[in-house]
Amino acid sequence: MSESNSVGIVKAQVAHFTQPLTLKSGAVLPQYHLTYETYGELNAAKTNAVLICHALSGNHHVAGRYAADDKYPGWWDNLIGPGKPLDTNKFFVIGLNNLGGCHGSSGPSSVDPLTDKPYSATFPVVTVEDWVESQARLLDYLGIEQLAAVIGGSLGGMQALQWNIAYPERVRHAFVIASAPNLTAQNMAFNEVARQAIITDPEFFNGDYYNHGTVPRRGLRIARMLGHITYLSDDVMGEKFGRKLRHGDVKYSFDVEFEMESYLRYQGDKFAGEFDANTYLRMTRALDYFDPALDYEGDLSKALSRAKAKFVVISFTTDWRFSPARSREIVKALLDNALPVKYAEVTSDHGHDAFLMPDPYYHDIMRAYLEQVKV
Amino acid sequence: MTNAKITNIRPDFALITNWVPARAKVLDLGCGDGTLLTHLHETLATTGYGIEKDDSNWLAALKNGVDVIQMNLEEGLSGFEDQSFDTVILSQTLQAMHNTESIVQEMLRVGREVIVTFPNFGYWRNRMQITFGTMPVSKSLPYQWYDTPNVHLCTINDFDDFCVQHQIQVMERKVITGGKDVHLLPNLMGNLAMYRLRKHSA
Numbered sequence: 001m002s003e004s005n006s007v008g009i010v011k012a013q014v015a016h017f018t019q020p021l022t023l024k025s026g027a028v029l030p031q032y033h034l035t036y037e038t039y040g041e042l043n044a045a046k047t048n049a050v051l052i053c054h055a056l057s058g059n060h061h062v063a064g065r066y067a068a069d070d071k072y073p074g075w076w077d078n079l080i081g082p083g084k085p086l087d088t089n090k091f092f093v094i095g096l097n098n099l100g101g102c103h104g105s106s107g108p109s110s111v112d113p114l115t116d117k118p119y120s121a122t123f124p125v126v127t128v129e130d131w132v133e134s135q136a137r138l139l140d141y142l143g144i145e146q147l148a149a150v151i152g153g154s155l156g157g158m159q160a161l162q163w164n165i166a167y168p169e170r171v172r173h174a175f176v177i178a179s180a181p182n183l184t185a186q187n188m189a190f191n192e193v194a195r196q197a198i199i200t201d202p203e204f205f206n207g208d209y210y211n212h213g214t215v216p217r218r219g220l221r222i223a224r225m226l227g228h229i230t231y232l233s234d235d236v237m238g239e240k241f242g243r244k245l246r247h248g249d250v251k252y253s254f255d256v257e258f259e260m261e262s263y264l265r266y267q268g269d270k271f272a273g274e275f276d277a278n279t280y281l282r283m284t285r286a287l288d289y290f291d292p293a294l295d296y297e298g299d300l301s302k303a304l305s306r307a308k309a310k311f312v313v314i315s316f317t318t319d320w321r322f323s324p325a326r327s328r329e330i331v332k333a334l335l336d337n338a339l340p341v342k343y344a345e346v347t348s349d350h351g352h353d354a355f356l357m358p359d360p361y362y363h364d365i366m367r368a369y370l371e372q373v374k375v
Numbered sequence: 376m377t378n379a380k381i382t383n384i385r386p387d388f389a390l391i392t393n394w395v396p397a398r399a400k401v402l403d404l405g406c407g408d409g410t411l412l413t414h415l416h417e418t419l420a421t422t423g424y425g426i427e428k429d430d431s432n433w434l435a436a437l438k439n440g441v442d443v444i445q446m447n448l449e450e451g452l453s454g455f456e457d458q459s460f461d462t463v464i465l466s467q468t469l470q471a472m473h474n475t476e477s478i479v480q481e482m483l484r485v486g487r488e489v490i491v492t493f494p495n496f497g498y499w500r501n502r503m504q505i506t507f508g509t510m511p512v513s514k515s516l517p518y519q520w521y522d523t524p525n526v527h528l529c530t531i532n533d534f535d536d537f538c539v540q541h542q543i544q545v546m547e548r549k550v551i552t553g554g555k556d557v558h559l560l561p562n563l564m565g566n567l568a569m570y571r572l573r574k575h576s577a
Contacts, residue, residue, distance in 0.1 A: 331444060332454040335424070342437055343444045361430050368438050
């Protein structure tokens with residue numbers, strides 16, 4: 001693949017905040033830091049900033065590579081770069097690791113400056129609202145008053161939505177992709193099984209495994225395997241693996257027999273080696289708790305009544321974890337408020353994962369819209 | 376005859392413009408590339424949305440700056456509140472709808488006024504082709520019988536009856552052929568039928 005339209009070699013930066021942050025739970029973070037990356041140049045008027053909000057397992061490394069021989073670029077590299085749909089020749093793109101994360105921002109695995117030990121289980125439960133608050137402070141820190149756009153998929157889409165509830169005057173365009181106005185019971189149930197896998201792992205030690213020299217790898221692995229099943233569609237799993245056997249014929253054992261098992265185990269192992277279990281618990285809880293309509297008698301339209309942005313809402317036909325019907329609920333709330341909205345239902349086989357794939361129609365939408373955004 | 380402000384636009388679009396109040400909130404069902412909505416916005420400062428199912432049309436509408444919602448009209452307008460639009464438009468799509476009755480009812484639910492246009496199957500040229508033993512193929516009905524999306528073609532008389540049966544008030548009806556008004560024997564001489572409708576007040 002040509003690298004000519006890559007943002008190239010990038011470097012993460014850290015912003016420290018000493019103004020205490022009161023979280024939705026009531027807990028207070030006396031100080032914290034956020035790790036972030038930027039691509040492109042902030043223009044003189046500071047009107048071309050785009051914030052990327054990450055999903056469950058994402059982070060601030062959205063595009064480019066840290067070293068030329070990095071195996072993988074940032075997680076949304078196919079969207080972002082010079083000449084790409086989110087064109088860094090035009091926009092100044094910001095990616096950050098959310099609070100509670102495990103990739104450089106304050107979180108359970110980072111060191112609490114008050115104790116010089118990892119926060120561990122004492123790191124508070126954070127919400128989408130808290131993230132948006134901390135993101136707003138990051139913008140203040142960067143001297144950016146208003147975003148040209150906020151873009152997020154899945155849990156990131158919830159943050160994009162929340163921006164328009166908390167700071168409507170600071171967003172001109174909002175992309176809510178493969179997302180939902182809250183999780184369904186079934187969706188939360190998957191999160192609960194994932195958390196139970198982690199919490200019941202004997203190596204978890206109530207979240208204090210850093211001080212026990214252990215990692216609840218088994219739990220995290222199972223949580224990720226479960227997640228992967230729900231991110232793919234039945235069709236794409238069928239296409240990718242079907243009933244293909246790993247070794248040609250069955251061995252009448254419980255080792256890897258089918259290709260699908262090999263894939264899930266690989267994904268689980270990879271994830272368990274690089275992600276923090278306490279972060280996983282918090283990310284899934286943030287998903288569960290997000291329900292902006294709750295404060296407005298369950299009426300999402302009322303929750304969005306202060307929104308001012310122009311919206312792009314995108315869903316994917318085979319996404320059953322964040323189904324098109326859930327995106328249409330968001331669209332309806334925007335229509336009820338007579339807000340400008342474009343809604344696309346992209347035909348894709350890739351289930352929830354589709355929002356990270358370079359589907360031509362999807363990327364044409366992103367490109368065409370972003371070309372029209374004035375900076 | 377036409378009092379449309381712009382002439383280089385589809386004649387039925389120009390006529391629709393005369394039926395839409397200034398600054399109206401408009402919903403265009405099957406908006407295609409958004410030409411009509413853009414025209415209405417430019418001439419009448421209307422606001423509103425288009426609905427379009429097809430990917431390439433949807434993208435073209437986006438490029439034209441239209442707020443376009445990708446959905447299938449056959450599934451109804453459940454995302455739209457009652458009487459939330461001044462005008463709901465269905466231009467030359469009625470004949471391709473499967474759930475014809477329900478979409479007309481849905482339009483009347485969502486819009487205070489409804490504009491429907493369709494090719495008149497009773498037009499004499501269509502009748503001629505049938506008389507000579509073939510299905511009509513023309514500029515307004517450009518498909519062969521085997522590849523047509525048109526499943527519910529009707530005549531002006533049929534649609535008049537439909538409105539009576541469904542308690543729909545016809546506020547205005549216009550019949551045109553080649554961009555010109557037809558007054559004499561409209562069901563025979565008219566190529567395109569245009570209706571401005573609303574619910575009969577109870």
